[in-house]
Amino acid sequence: MPIQLLMPALSPTMEEGKLVKWMVTEGSKIQAGDIIAEIETDKATMEYESVDDGTVGRLLFPDGAEGIKINTPIALILEEGEATSELDGFEVAAPAEKSPEAETPAPERAAAKPVQAAAKPKAAAPSAVEPEVPEGTKFTSMTVREALRDAMAEEMRRDKDVFLMGEEVAQYEGAYKISQGLLAEFGDRRVVDTPITEHGFAGIGVGAALAGLRPIVEFMTFNFAMQAIDHILNSAAKTLYMSGGQLGTPIVFRGPNGAAARVAAQHSQCYAAWYSQVPGLIVVAPYDAASAKGLLKAAIRSPNPVVFLENEKLYGRSFDVPVMDDFVLPIGKARIVRPGNDATIVSFSIGVAKSLEAADLLAAEGIEAEVIDLRTLRPLDMETVLASVRRTNRCVSVEEGWPQSGIGAEIAASIMEHGFDDLDAPVIRVCGKDVPMPYAANLEKLALPHPEDIVAAVKAVCYR
C-alpha cells in the first residue's frame, strides 16, 4: 500500500488550503525531512516535509491547486520495493470547492480578507435597535476583527494624538490581524512595534497618556497583560485620584481575553472579573461587531483608562454594523439582545453567543428567555438587569471565567441587594469550571460552559 500524504492543517481553525508548489516530481526519491511541497492558507505558509522515505508515486493535485480540504490525500508515496502498479485504483479526489465566505468564520481565514472590501450596504436593521442608530441607517456585514480595526483607524484619523503600540502590531499587522493596514496608513510613528516587554511598554503607554497622548496598548493576549497589571492598576487606574484630579490617564489596553482553543492553562483565562473590581478603570467586553466598533471608539475618546477585553473566537464572526460616519456607543450601557419574559440571562463577550443559542433551545421548549449583553463590566449597568428581572423574576448569569468573585457573583449579589423582592428563584451562575484550563480536548470541553448548561440553569430557575 502506498503511503498517502494528506493535506495538513496549519492551525486549529484551518479547513482548507492551497498547494502552492511541489518541490518534487513523480519518480523523485525522497527521504524523511525533505521538503516536498509548499502549502499556504490566507494567513500562513508552510513547507511540507516528508516523514517517510520512498519514491513519489503520484501527485494528486497540480501546482497552485486551491481549496484543498485538510486531510485530503495530495500525493502517494511508494515505499522501498513497492511497484508503481500499487498506485492503480487510487481515485484522484477533485479539489474541494472554495467554501463561501459566510461559512468560514474562522479567524485565520477572515484575516486575509481585505478590510476595505467590506462595505456592501444592505437594508434592515438587526434584531434589537440601538438608540444611537438613526432610522433608515443602512447596515453592512463585517467581522469583529474588521470592526476593531476600523474603530482604531477612524479614531487615528480624527485625533493625531492616538497611536497604537504593542507586540507585532505594525509589520506583522497583529498576531490576530487586528491592525491590518494601519502601519501602511499611519506609519511607524503611530503604529509602533515593541519588544516582548509588557511591563515596560504598558508603563511607557501610561506615561505617554499622562503627558496627554492617547495610547492604544495592544496586549497580544490578556494573559500577557499579567506582566503589566501593576501599571494598569497602580499607574493608570489610581493616578487621577492620587493627584486630586489633576492628572488623568486616557489610555486603552486592548487584546483578546478568555479561552482560546487548546492552548492550556497559561494562555486561556478570563480576566473580566479581575479588572472589573478596580475603581478608576473602565472595563468593556463586547460581543458583536457593532458593539466592538462603537465601544472601542468610545474607549479611545474616553479621558479614563479603559481595559478593552476582546475574544479570539469572536474575531472572525460577522455581524451587521451600521454604516455611519461616526458610530460611537455609550460606555456603561447594557443591551437587550433578545427580549423575553420568562427568565433573564445576563452575559458578555462570547457568553452572549452561548446565551443566544441557549435561548433558541429554550424557546423550542416554550421558555422565552431575555438575553442581556452587558458590554461594559465597569461601570456595570445594573439598571437594565434589574428592570429585566422585575419582569422575568428569574436570572442566570453566564461567563467563561471562574465562579468565585466573578461577574456572576457581582450580579447575583446586586440583584439580591436591589431586587430581592422581584426574585422567584435564587440567581444561578453558569461559569467556567473552578480549574485551570486543561489542554486535552475532552477536558477543555468540560471546563467551559456550553449552551446546554445555560438551558439547564434557566430551567432550574423556572422550576421546570
Place this chain on the structure above:
Amino acid sequence: MAAASAKKSAKAAPKKAQSKSRLQDLPKLYREMLLIRRFEERAGQMYGMGLIGGFCHLYIGQEAVVVGMQAAAREGDQMITGYRDHGHMLAMGMDPNGVMAELTGRAGGLSKGKGGSMHMFSVEKNFYGGHGIVGAQVSLGTGLAFANAYRNNGAVTMAYFGDGASNQGQVYESFNMAELWRLPIVYVIENNHYAMGTSVERSSAMPDLHRRGESFAIPGRKVDGMDVLTVREAALEALEHCRSGKGPIILEMMTYRYRGHSMSDPAKYRTTEEVKKVRAEQDPIDKARAHLLAENLIDEAGLKEIDREVKAIVAEAAEFAQSSPEPDPAELYTDILR
C-alpha cells in the same frame, strides 16, 4: 545519560589532548539530534492531521543547542525552558511516548494530557518545564539555582530562553540577583534571530545578547549553536565556571528555526531563500553526519542503522500518542491543590 563521564574527562584532560575523545561521542550526539528532528517532523505532521491542537512550537534547526549542552551536563543538573520544549525533553532522556502523547492530549502524556505541547515536566529527569509566559523561566531557573546554592549540592541550572525573551525585565532582575548571590546558573539564550515576526535587530537596542550581562558583571560568550561539538565545549566551560563558584554565565547560541514560530505563521518577515540558505549551509545534523563520515567514525550502513532506530522510536511514539485514551473526565478536578 553518559553526560557525566564526558564531564569528568573534560575535567581531567587538558584541552588539546581530548580531541579524540571529543569526537568519540559524536555518533551519539548525531543520533540524539536526529531523534529530535524526526520527532518534530512527525509532530508537525500530526498537527496537520488535527491530532495536536493549539500551539505547537517546533525545534527543527536548533537541535545542536540542547544536545550539545546536555552532553556537558552532569547528573543532577537542572533544565528549564519556554514553550519550544520538545527537543529539550528528549535531550533530557524523557520518554518520547509520553511527550508525544502529551502533544495529543492523552492520558499517557507526561502531564496526563493536561499541559499540552508547552507544559511538560519531569522531576525524575530534573526538567522543570515547559513555560508559556515569555521570560518566566529565567526567574524560575534562577530560583532553582538559588536552591542549589542554598543546599550547596554542586548542581547547576540551565535556563533556556529566546532572543525575544531576552528583552523582558525580569531577565535583568534575575541577572542582578544571580550575580549578587553567585548563583550556579547558565543562561542559554537561543538566538534564532526571530521572536515570532520580529528580528533581533528590530527588538534589541544592543543586539549582542551575550553582552547583556555586562552591567551586572556576568560573563557571556557567543557560540555557534549550529555545531554540536562547539556547543558542548562552550557548555563544559560554562558549567565549570558555575560549579567552581564563580556565579552565573551567559551563552548566546547562534541558531535558527526553520519552521514557523508556531504551526501557523505568515512567514512574511523573512524570505524562503534565507531559510533555505541556512538549511543548506549550516544544518547541524548534516554537519555532524559529514563530520562522522569524514573522520571515519561511521559508515553509510551505520548511519542507516541510526536512521532506522530513530524512526522506530518516533513511529512508536506516534502510535502510542494516538492509541492512548483521552484523560478520564475526573482528571478535570485533580492536581489543583495537594
